[in-house]
Amino acid sequence: MDKVGDRRPAVEENRSSEEDVRSQSMVAAVSCPAAATARLTLPGVMDSEGRVDESRLRLYIFKNGGVSPSERGLAWRFLFGMYSCSSTALERSLLQEQLMVRYQVMKRKWQQLIPSAVRMHLNNSDAELVAAVQYFDQRQAQAQQQTLDLSEEVRERLAFLELQAQILFERVTLDEEELQEAVRIIDKDVPRTNRDLFYYQGEISGNLLVLRDILITYAAFHPEVSYAQGMNDLCSRFLEVLDCEVDTFWSFSRYMEKFSKDFRADGLHRKIELEAALLKVLDPELYAHLATDSMENFTFCHRWLLLGFQREFEHSDALRLFEILSCDHLELISQQVERARYQERLAQNISAEDSPESELQAINTDFTFELFICAAILLENREVLLQCQDDAQLIRFTSSLNGRLDLSGTLKKAEQLFYNYCRSCSWDDVNGQCRENKSKEEDFLYQLRCLFLLK
Template sequence: MAEYSGYSDRLTRSCSFDSTFEQILPPEQWKIYLSKDSDIKRGQKLDRSTFNGFMDTDGRLVDVQSFRQAVFRGGVEKDVRRDAWAFLFGLYPFQSTRREREVLSMEYHYRYEALKARWKALLALTTPSSDALENGTGETYLSRKNTLPSNCPQPNPTDCRCGQTEGGKSSSNGPLHSAMKTSEDQKLQMECMELQARIYAEREPLDIDNLESFRKSIRIIDKDVPRTDRDHPHFKGPDNPNLSRLRDILITFAVFHPEVTYAQGMNDVLSRFFVVMDSEVESYWCFTIYLETIYKDFLEDGMLHKLEILQQMLQEIDPLLYEHLAQCDIGDLMFCHRWLLLCFKREFPYEESLMIFEIISSQHLELSSETAERARDVARARDFLKGGGYKRIHAGVVRTDFTFELFVCTTILYDNRKALMECVDSATVFQYVVNGLSYNLDLQHVVCLAEKMLLAYCTASAVKDSFELVEHESD
């Protein structure tokens, strides 16, 4: 157990028969104990051979649970990450075949180009010519001559991955390959896909009466993009073309998601996808699919709600630490905002930040997951046997909003509670947590402890309430 020195004033009371005598009471017991005999074992990184083993002969990722578990246990090898993330973040359905992904890849390409062309054309028509080049809306941006995928014999190919397998090798038996044996067939296929993409883009809502809001988002994006991971090789150096691609992705997302638009921090989320996917098109779609699931975190009410849930979790797991932070005027846990918004990107070195991102996004271990339910079942069974087989544990409501990322936050606080308990005000908490922990955390230790804490919480919550098992006599 952790030390409680310095807090005896909270844990004493006068003896009832002698006002001059003080009795030191044991501290309030924490509601979760982490047993030392149940150390969590981490696994190896997901390699190419294991990744391919999850697929059938047509390229469907059929063993989804094992795939998610492998990502959670050890992360993903660098040379596999691009293909694994395509499934993990919803770019391709798990049950899609290689041939179906070839077609999807082309559709993604044309749709993105159509969306980008639409907002650029709109701004070009409403922007004075003197500002067109500065805003990136000049006529050169409106040409469609660069909209053909890379496996087509056309000038200026893009980075579309059509006709490729997961290993990056060209596929010679895909439907597009066989359908494009002649240049005429190829031309018709491309024109059809391009037309469908333009129809798709025109149907996407775009509020032309809200152009000033678009321009405001662009101005903020233009300030944030140059500051994005400037030490990373992908974005280092003056006039780096990847920064322009980041800009186009962020503007395209903001324009066609007016309920969210752009918020600071999105550039840091996007840069991860851009580095891993190494494709403007695929980065846009992975980023968009991901943001559509967590966009509330970028809204003030959404993040405040998540911080409130974190407060509730810390109150349950470590009430003494929560009370102390509240006395330091930091009980709102606002210093965890950056951790949650960027998924701990600034707390670990870059490669490890990619790993914690994919581990959390694997969704293998949540309170609603099969692993957590199995832990609760074991706890209920043990408690049932301890009671002589006469009490049945009542299945209470599962706090599915206690997500694994919140357990990671609580783990970091729990693991550094001794130093935090020595802080006397919010300034020292910020100085220690925000500045002191950054890049000084052990990723494997944090993830192991977070897993252990989640499973311990499952056990504790499963045996809170019980009801008598009544044997009814048969009629």
């Protein structure tokens, strides 16, 4: 049986006038005003004027295994770069208006280019989503009315910002043919976004239409990336947490600046190669089994690495893991370890001739923490994996893990793997000795344990 997005869509009447298009984009003006986040704080990492200590934020996220749900929306706006950590609360309120207006202008540009794409073409068999459209339209009408109630001063300021945005984007040329193809794929994928989440159930399933607009706007203004399958699930995570169309667009866009390559074949292939290389170091026997001709590509890890283990853990745990992976705390540690390793060699007066590289392996800083999470899952299920004989069995096994993995246990295992890997690359560990005159605070392995928060 065909899936929802594969059947012939029911044609809906499209509103194509500029005024209607403009009113739809104004939903952002009231759905997530700057004041909504300006009142929030992050204890311990934010000063009295609202500036955030970035290193403390990243450590705070890692040390606490994520942030509380009440802190998550604000923390993500800093973590993913929508807000500069050096900005004050007052500066962010002004930035919010600018980002809101820019998004509206960008969204309106593609809507005017392809009026038929303004409204999603729905399959009438998806009754829940069809009903949600009515709620979505009502919400837009309410937002439009609220914008009319803004003070004259605010409307004048927004009008000036809109003029600036129009000048900024008028030189951007959109590829209509490529964008239409992106819209076609998005309209198939969006209804398939996890509908078990409360955020997409009942009448609020109209949030799927908000997700759609964000994805189309991103594809329109990032033609080098456009849209690829899986982006809907990733962007959905941002929309659920931030609960704001504008903020989701900008946070998702900043995230994709770093990870868009993962949605290209070469980028993901590179990540899978790194996972295989790491497993070869950690467990040569398991690597040799999985690297046979029939399983050499480690493709069963594809979804884990692409979506940050979104479906392998219970939903709230998956959000926490996404925060932990995104804080880059352990990646920073690996760089510190490499520097400490170099200093240790200098202190021992060891030259390159005295210590060939074969004697002391270099730390591969490309081994990010997500790869250790993946390795922890593989090693935890080592015996089962050794019994798998082909890709089909592997895929069935990995599918059986959906929502069943324990985050605390997996994190503990991954951290230990990361620690042991860095430890094995230290000069003290290889030589089995430390300088007798070193204090505890100077000891390399002690510092490494502290960085990992291990006892």
